[in-house]
Amino acid sequence: MVPRLLLRAWPRGPALVSRAPCRPLSAGTGPSQYLQHSIVPTMHYQDSLPRLPVPKLEDTIRRYLSAQKPLLDDDQFRKTEQFCKSFENGIGKELHKQLVAQDQQNKHTSYISGPWFDMYLTARDSVVLNFNPFISFNPDPKPEYNDQLIRATNMTISAIRFLKTLRAGLLEPEVFHLNPAKSDTDSFKRLIRFVPSSLSWYGAYLVNAYPLDMSQYFRLFNSTRLPKPTRDELFTDEKAKHLLVLRRGHFYIFDILDQDGNIVSTSEIQAHLKYILSDVSPAPEFPLAYLTSENRDVWAELRQQLIGSGNEETLRKVDSAVFCLCLDDVPIKDLIHLSHNMLHGDGTNRWFDKSFNLIIAKDGTAAVHFEHAWGDGVAVLRFFNEVFKDSTQAPAVTPQSQPATTDSSLAVQKLSFKLNDALKTGITAAKQKFDATVKTLTIDCIQFHRGGKEFLKRQKLSPDAVAQLAFQMAFLRQYGQTVATYESCSTAAFKHGRTETIRPASIFTKKCSEAFVRAPSTHSAGELQQMMAECSKYHGQLTKEAAMGQGFDRHLFALRYLAAAKGIVLPELYLDPAYGQINHNILSTSTLNSPAVNIGGFAPVVPDGFGVGYAVHDNWIGCNVSSYPGRNAREFLQCVEKALGDMFDALEGKPIKT
Incomplete structure (x- = not known):
């Protein structure tokens, strides 16, 4: 039985675990080329990972109805119950049988893997805000190492060491x-x-x-999502040895690995990055990067025009680069500015289609912004943690290091693109759309310092359950209702597992929220504590089920996908307004916790929703929330703070202030 895996899809992964000690880097071959030398090969467990189970249909229906209960009135619930009954006894039974048979014929993968890739790659919305999240690094503990050039050099080399360690099979298995x-x-x-x-x-x-499954890891490097009409493609070219650097909308490449696959000397990498940072060219009039923020069909058509205009080879250099390093010209003012900059920036200095962009701001603030189709948070957070650890504990360069005296103008190639009028018009239109969209996004954050994980565990409560309960209370206080809530959970304990959904809104959270928000004075502290304990217990059960592949969301999704693939008329269950409503996730939440992480975030998944990134630390709770004009993020956070304060009061036996 897999335990309560504290693995969220994005951006949470397993906590940092001890790794082999790092070794300082020097040029040439030898141990300095690798982060670690695992005695167990990286992919040693991959073949024997258990397969993701297809849940029993009756369990899925039961769980689905439990999740619907707090969202529907009695009449609506009775109708939904009827739809479920006829689905379970009719077409659903047949589809489920076919899904199980199909799963048995494809033992090399999971039943969700293909449909999930399809879901991402056929989506036509811009990847910016709709899909791509960010995670930002804590500053280097040594302040003088947060210089932009020093940090960019150290993080780049640590990232390449991760690549080499992974490909050599020397990375500790996850x-x-x-x-x-x-x-x-x-x-x-x-x-x-x-x-x-x-x-x-x-x-x-x-x-x-x-x-845990490590099948996604190979896509971390040399990979890009390519726009194509109706369905994008994932492209990977492991032979390429160059790094892509973006600065002020200009594209540069240089080889980061030599002909033998060894990391180019540290002083040369530092010299090349210094050369790029010293380029005083004004930003291009038509920054090509905006195109990666476009609707995917529009971008697919413009890309074809780019290729037709003689840019095919140049685009291939962008797509095949080991990764994209973004050197930003702005220093970061505060956490809100950090979130905006790392989630979307100004659109000129990111290649949003790259598997990830490593962003280093003017003041050395660093983050990873990643495209989501190829993989989930487990792979990204492992990479993130290793890069932070290696770059801070075994930095390749110090503030005293001198760049090589090499002529970087010979090694660094500045890419130029041939643009006709149609492409220039396309870039201008993409910029206008991008600017208009990001202008509508609000981000705000709070830190609640009365306590965190340690205090809650002493109260025998799940810290995650308490955070989720706070969101339920906050929304009830602000808008007077309980709405569809999504919490992401990784199923990486299974071969080709992706994610499952935890549905935190339950009859228990609804009852508890109403007691705290609407009638706190009519309940004793003991009664409130009892209700919180019930919520915590049920949330723990939901989390365990989701991590075990025993949620309902992915199963219903796969059955619907199968019906569409077979040309079967969409079953009534999926046409029920309640199904649409529970999948319109107004509260989209995800948690991450690691000593390397400063803050993470993502945009709401629906126009009238909140994007809630949060972390319960040992002694405090952090929350980073995004919204569009239909919702008020600041007010929501004030309600979250009030909810947390009320719960802590109840746990300490104090009366709740109205």
């Missing part, structure tokens, strides 16, 4: 350790490496360790 004293040890690793790959997962399972 494992969730329930009992690290038993499983995260050299003696266990020496033993497990001799267990055949086809059985290795079982060996880990015996010591309460749960290896």
Whole structure:
């Protein structure tokens, strides 16, 4: 039985676990080329990972109805119940049988993998705000290392060391350790490496360790989402050795790996980045990067025109680059400015289609902005944690390091694009659309300092459940209702698992929220504590089920996808307004926690929604919320703060202030 895996889809992953010690980098071959030398091969567990289960249809229907209960009145619920009954006994039963048969024929993957890739790649909306999130790094603990050039050099080299370690099979496999004293040890690793790959997962399972799927990792590097009519494609070229650097809307490339696949010397990389930072060319009149923020069909057509205008080879250099390093000219003012800059920026200095953009601002503030179709938060957060750890604990350059005296103008190629009038018009239109859209986005954040994980665990409450309960109370206080809520959970414990949805809005959270918001004086502190305990217990059950692939969202999604693929008329269950309503996620939430993370965020998934990024730390709770004009993020956060304060009062036996 997999435990309550604290793995959210984006952007949360497993906590930082101890890794092999880092070694300082020097040019040439040798240990400095790698982050670590795992004695267990990186993909050792991949073949024996358990398969993602297809839930029983009756369980899915039961869970679906439980999630609908707090959102519907009695009449609506009875209708939805009827739709569910006829689906379960009719067409749903047939579709489920076909899904199980299909799953049995494709044992190399999971039943959700294909449909989920399709869902992302066929979406025609811009990837900006609609899909791509960001995670920002904490500053380097040594202030003098937060210089833009020093940090860009160190993070770039750490990122390339991660790439080399991954490709050499020397990266520690991603494992969730329930009992690290038993499983995260050299003696266990020496033993497990001799267990055949086809059985290795079982060996880990015996010591309460749960290896995670690593099939997405190869797409971290040399990868880009290519716009195509009706369905995009994921492109990867592992042979390419160059880095793409964006600055002030200009594109530069230089080789970061030599002909033998070794990392180019540190001083040369530093010299090349210094050369790029010293370029005083004004920003281009028509910044090409705006096109990656366009509607995907519009961008697909413009890309064809770019290729037709003689830019094919140049575009290939962009698409195949190891990754995109964005050197921004602006210093970061505060956390809200940081969120806006890393989530969307001004549109000129990101290639939003790249698997990830590593962004370093003028003052050394750094973040990863990533495209979501290729993978989820587990792979990104592992990369993120390793880069932070390596670049801060074993930095390749110091403030005293001197760049090489090499002539960087020979090594660095500045890319130029041939633009005809139609392309210039397309870029101008993309810019106008981008500017108009980002202008409508509000982001705000709070830090609640009365307590966090430590206090809540002493109260025997799930910290995540308390945070989610605060969002339910806040929305009820602000808008007087309970709405569809989405919390992402990773199913990486299974082969080709992606994500499942936790549905935090329940009959328990509704009852508890109404007691706190509408009638606190009629309940004793003990009664309120009891209601919170019920919410926590139920939330724990939902989380465990989701991590085990036992939610209802992905199963219903796969059945609907199968019906469409077979040309079957859409079953009534999916035409029920209640189905549309529960999938219109007004509260879209995701949590992340790691010593490397400063703040993370994403836009709302619906126009009248909130995008809620949050983290429950040991002694405080942070929340970063985005909204469009239909909602008020500042007011929502004030209500979250009030909800947390009320719950802490109740837990301390104090009366609730109205």
